[in-house]
Amino acid sequence: MQHPKGRQVAIIGAGPGGLVSARWLLQHGFEPILFEAGDRLGGQWNLCSAASATWPGMRTNTSRVMSAFSDLDHGIDVATYPRQDQMLAYLERYAARFDLLRCIRFGTRVERLEAAEGGCWRLRSRSAGRMREESFSQVIVATGAQAVPQLPDIPGMANFTGALGIAHTARYKGAEPYRGRSVLVAGCSISALEIASDLAFGGANVTAAYRRQRYIVPKLIAGVPAEHVLFHRAAALAGEALPAEALAEGLKAAVLRAGGAPDQFGAPAPDANVFAAGISQSQGFLPAVAEGRVTVRPWIDRIDGGTVRFTDGTVATPEAILFGTGYGLSVPWLAPDIARTLNYDGRGLDLHAHTFHPDLRGLAFVGLYNLVGPYLPVLELQARWIAYTLAGLTPMPSPTQMAQGLAACRAMRQRGQQPVLHDLAVSLARQIGVEPDLARWPELERALLFGPLSPVSFRLQGPDRLNDAPTRTLAVAQAFGAIRGPEFTPEELRLRSLIGSREAVVA
Structure with a gap:
């Protein structure tokens, strides 16, 4: 050895x-x-x-x-x-x-x-x-x-007789093999919703089934990537300063502004508590539901040969079942x-x-x-x-x-x-020691608080800081319009006041 x-x-x-x-x-x-x-x-x-x-x-x-x-x-x-x-x-x-x-x-x-x-x-x-x-x-x-792709334990699953069989979404290689066929996509994960959308717009007859309806955020919010809008330093600091109930209500309001409520599109209504319901992401899933390209059902009760029975008593006879049920x-x-x-x-x-x-x-x-x-x-x-x-x-x-x-x-x-x-x-x-001190970067304060948590923003100070990090941090914050200038919006000012003054939010 x-x-x-x-x-x-x-x-x-x-x-x-x-x-x-x-x-x-x-x-x-x-x-x-x-x-x-x-x-x-x-x-x-x-x-x-x-x-x-x-x-x-x-x-x-x-x-x-x-x-x-x-x-x-x-x-x-x-x-x-x-x-x-x-x-x-x-x-x-x-x-x-x-x-x-x-x-x-x-x-x-x-x-x-x-x-x-x-x-x-x-x-x-x-x-x-x-x-x-x-x-x-x-x-x-x-x-x-x-x-490791994980499959649920559903009575009768081993004896499913659909022509295209059962697979985890990890084995999905594109919509073409399913064109013109009926497919059940089980799960409300990001991959499940994205694949259901891909299949629906690729010519398959799609049914989606899941245990609970999550709130669904589009990938783009008015042309801005969702993570630039929802995942930023101000959100992290608010999480440290505000009670859980206020955080839940604030997050729910942001999600509804971004993508609407699932039941507006014809999907089930999620739990009123956004943390209990959970959040998923897909640009095309809810529009596909609204257009009738995807039919939504509750979770699977059992499988009888080629018939899938759902917990609400309805049935489907898909030729394929794809499980987007995690890893x-x-x-x-x-x-x-x-x-x-x-x-x-x-x-x-x-x-x-x-x-x-x-x-x-x-x-x-x-x-x-x-x-x-x-x-x-x-x-x-x-x-x-x-x-x-x-x-x-x-x-x-x-x-x-x-x-x-x-x-x-x-x-x-x-x-x-x-x-x-x-x-x-x-x-x-x-x-x-690389979280930026907002007091040192007044010209970047809005970009750092409400812009994306870009990797380069962690190169402003501390070990391995980069000379061009300030310029690049501002550039990526402005790249898709999440931040267009240094002036805070009224809503941003309210959140900024809740999480404290600049000195209070220094890392």
Whole structure:
């Protein structure tokens, strides 16, 4: 077995989380080694990956501003919402720019990660049929949260006789095979609604079924990407200053202004409490319902051969059923004692700020959670946090902070609650000292409070600040019209006054 070298860090996975982790480790003098089972980087964005749930022509549900890292923008030829192939090309450009390809061991599958002597981690991997065992003092797990498609347990499902069968939406490869056929799409996730829309406008006869009606936000709100309007610093600060009831009412009002109520389009009415109902996103789903392209039903009670029976007594006879019912984690190579420490149950992990565990020193995690909002800005903040702690720029959280973080994580898991972009991003940025001090940036105050939480806005100050960050932060805030000038609107002034003066909201 090879013994650890002081500056080597093992990274499991060469998707976005693994790549950005390697970039920041290299920046601070470490030698990352990425273990990638496939023959190409990209994770979910690599169609050839067995774990990929993307399809040719698929578009992101987050804008090009928020589907990027702080050091590299998308090309000028990329539309507001990049395609799958453009995201893969972006990640390959990113890897080339920071010389990451030399760090990746392609075709290398991790078989086991366990504790070793001396506080190190023993990692066994297989490549070209040969097993290799190495020891590392630091390991980062960046295999992603959407690894194992999950199917519900519905009576009669195994005996469905529809001509096109049953599949998870992870296996969806486009609307063409379903043209002119009847399809049931089950689930109210973003992917389920987007695929239902894609099928409906692609000539299929579509029925959508789900357990509860969520509020549905369009991807664009008056031409502005939804995450630029809904996920910003002011929302994070309001969450710290206002009671839950006020937050719920404010969020509900914003969602209704953006996309209307589902029952206005002919879908069921959601729960009055927006947190109880939940929020999903789709540009075309509700219009497709209003136009009669999609029929909405409640959840499936049972399946009798080719007949699907819903909980309201109605029936359908689809030729295909696609389940957009989520994903589970897949870390089968974790030693049992590590899995127990993390309270791993196939769905989540107990971690402080989704990154560290106090009893697993030298082990860190990037991106193993389901996030409401764009991932890449948060992945980069996690990667910087890990790199900064290893480099001694940022202290590790104290035992008390870790204990509080684990308790908060467990409570969220018990509620079935997912972290939200603005809350997690601002929290991570504070941990590493890169959340901008609004008092230092009066000319950017409106852009920082009510513009998008762009990755470059976390390069204004602190370690690795960029000289052009102010200009770029303002440019991306103005790119789609979310912010057009420095003057606050009356509504923004009201929220600003609720969350405090400029001095009170300094991170």
